[in-house]
Amino acid sequence: MGIPDAGGPGSADGLPGLPPEWGRVIVPDDAAALADEAALVRRELRREATRRRWQRRLGGTGHRMLGLPLLVLLVVALTTTAALLAVAWPRPPRGGDRPTVVPYPPPSGLAGRPLPAVDLLDADQSPVPLRGLLPAVIILVDACECAAQVAAATAATPPGVHVVLVGPSAATPGDGATGTGPPPGDPPARVLTDPSGSLRAFLQVPARPDSATVLLVTRSGALHRVVSQARTVEDYRADLVALVR
Structure with missing residues (x-):
């Protein structure tokens, strides 16, 4: 109780x-x-x-043990998110970041431009100003055997228009390696050499073994037309009369 x-x-x-x-x-x-x-x-x-x-x-210790895996998971999640954003983010078109530098325009854009003031070499290694031979049909035969084409161009060129044959080095008549010897016909083509390749550098057209490069230049020194791969005179015969106007 x-x-x-x-x-x-x-x-x-x-x-x-x-x-x-x-x-x-x-x-x-x-x-x-x-x-x-x-x-x-x-x-x-x-x-x-x-x-x-x-x-x-x-x-205490348990919190620190859990903290490291959580930190790793956080970093992985942030990295994955950044990679997905980089892939999905719209980009400018290729080549839009900086313009492509073209030293000289392609042959299709050379019409109307002045012929560069270059001096070529004759058989005596004397300089010949190219602008002193205008109007002219300038045929670059530094890689092809184009003797037949040169002869046809010489025959088809109107009076008063020079035919200038340009090769990398001097050649003797009848040389079959490059065909740069003076072809038959009256008047003969003027044979010059361009050791430095200044005309090729201006045109930005590679030499080809199966064709020549032809420049049709007016009396004023303007390029009337550039034929990068001429195999016969028919590729530019219609433009020859424009050089004497």
């Missing part, structure tokens, strides 16, 4: 003062009657101790 705290707070029974909301407190005579309450309190204390222990682990 318990002893009731009849006196309440400050009573003569010697019990400490308790909050009024606890109501009437009965103290049992046998402490074994409080075994269930004691077990409940111990379970709560153990649960609280376990919770605090895990909190310390996660907030």
Whole structure:
């Protein structure tokens, strides 16, 4: 049988003062009657101790162990996103970043331009100003055997128009290697050499073994037409009359 705290707070029974909301407190005579309450309190204390222990682990070493994998995953995600954006981002067309530098225009764009002021060499290695032979049909035969074409061009060229045959080096009449010897006919073609390749550099047209390059130049020094691959005189016969106008 318990002893009731009849006196309440400050009573003569010697019990400490308790909050009024606890109501009437009965103290049992046998402490074994409080075994269930004691077990409940111990379970709560153990649960609280376990919770605090895990909190310390996660907030200390456990947190650092988990932090490195999370950082790696974050870096991988950012790198993948940046790569996808770089692939999907619209780009300017190729060659749009910087213009292509072309030293000289192609043959189709040379019509109307002035013939460059170059000096070629004659058989005596004396310089000959090319602009002093205008109007002219200038035939570059530095890679082909074009003797037949040169002879046909000489026969078809109107009077007063020079036929200038240009090769890389001097050749003797009848030389079959390049066909640059003076062809038959009256007047003969003027044979000059261009060791430095200045005309080829101006035209930006490669030499071909099966064709010649022909420049039709007017009296004023303007290029009337450039035929990059002429195999016969028929490729430019219709333009010859324009050189005497």
